[in-house]
Amino acid sequence: MKKDTKHARDDIINTTFYYIYKNLEYKITLDELAKLNHLSKYHYHRIIKEETGKTLFELIADERLKKAANLLITNKHSTISEIANKCGYISHSSFIKAFKLRYNYTPTQWRKGKFKEYSKELIEKFLTAKDFSKIEPxxxxxxxxxxxxxxxxxxxxxxxxxxxxxxxxxxxxxxxxxxxxxxxxxxxxxxxxxxxxxxxxxxxxxxxxxxxxxxxxxxxxxxxxxxxxxxxxxxxxxxxxxxxxxxxxxxxxxxxxxxxxxxxxxxxxxxxxxxxxxxxxxxxx
Structure with a gap:
């Protein structure tokens, strides 16, 4: 791959991720991202799949669910519906279905502590963590x-x-x-x-x-x-x-x-x- 082509592709991927992160709570379409990158829908989507190994839909869904999984833990005063909306889900039922498919638990189960079972091996890596409680922001x-x-x-x-x-x-x-x-x-x-x-x-x-x-x-x-x-x-x-x-x-x-x-x-x-x-x-x- 030529240097200019590699640079152009990197720019497309960076632009795509930034747009997804910035607009996570809104509907994001192939049309608008292809237009943003000045490419046809077919050419744009092919580059996304080749560079990330995922379709654009899979890429967006992955970022939405990762963000939702974290907010369910941190934002205990927000309802599950509010968190789903922040992460771009209009339908409560579709969010629950997608979340369970990805994390094996419903959002309610996850919020009540099941994330600890899902993340057991990852959490074990942090058991020797320092005490940060005295650091005041x-x-x-x-x-x-x-x-x-x-x-x-x-x-x-x-x-x-x-x-x-x-x-x-x-x-x-x-x-x-x-x-x-x-x-x-x-x-x-x-x-x-x-x-x-x-x-x-x-x-x-x-x-x-x-x-x-x-x-x-x-x-x-x-x-x-x-x-x-x-x-x-x-x-x-x-x-x-x-x-x-x-x-x-x-x-x-x-x-x-x-x-x-x-x-x-x-x-x-x-x-x-x-x-x-x-x-x-x-x-x-």
């Missing part, structure tokens, strides 16, 4: 950040390759000062690490064109400062979603959590990190 409005980014499949040490490439792109485009930002689309307790979606980002100007860009939207966030070593971020995400959020007086949005690094162990020879973790939230009244 600052609740504040966080402004829009325009980013260039590289999408990475999996939460693992190979993330370093994406950061190295992003640093090289910044260097070749004369960007000397920038924030290193990571987006965490998935809860690693209920999604296998190899299937989690991680996005490495740097903030750029609006006229940046070298690779795909998007906006981290303005949002009310709980902002936690976290210092640690490899593995602590995933343990911390588990703590935030499963313990802090359900007892906080806030609920999670469908916008993904993200981190801004002060010290990034993926881009230095050091083994520790220092970051601010941003969790987009709604206030419970």
């Amino acid at each position: 600052e609740i504040k409005v966080c402004k829009v950040i325009h980013c260039a980014y590289i999408r990475h499949n999996g939460y693992d040490k190979t993330i370093k390759k994406s950061w190295e490439k992003l640093k090289a792109i910044a260097y070749e485009n004369g960007i000397k000062e920038y924030k290193q930002i990571a987006l965490f689309h998935d809860n690693p307790v209920i999604t296998p690490l190899k299937n989690c979606s991680y996005v490495a980002c740097i903030n750029v100007n609006k006229d940046f064109k070298a690779i795909s860009t998007f906006d981290i939207p303005e949002s009310l966030c709980a902002v936690f400062n976290l210092k640690g070593v490899y593995g602590d971020v995933l343990n911390f995400i588990r703590y935030v979603y499963h313990y802090w959020l359900p007892n906080s007086g806030y609920e999670a949005k469908t916008i993904p959590a993200y981190a801004i690094y002060h010290k990034n162990y993926f881009t230095t020879e050091q083994k520790d990190f220092d970051l601010d973790f941003y969790l987009p939230i709604n206030v419970l009244y």
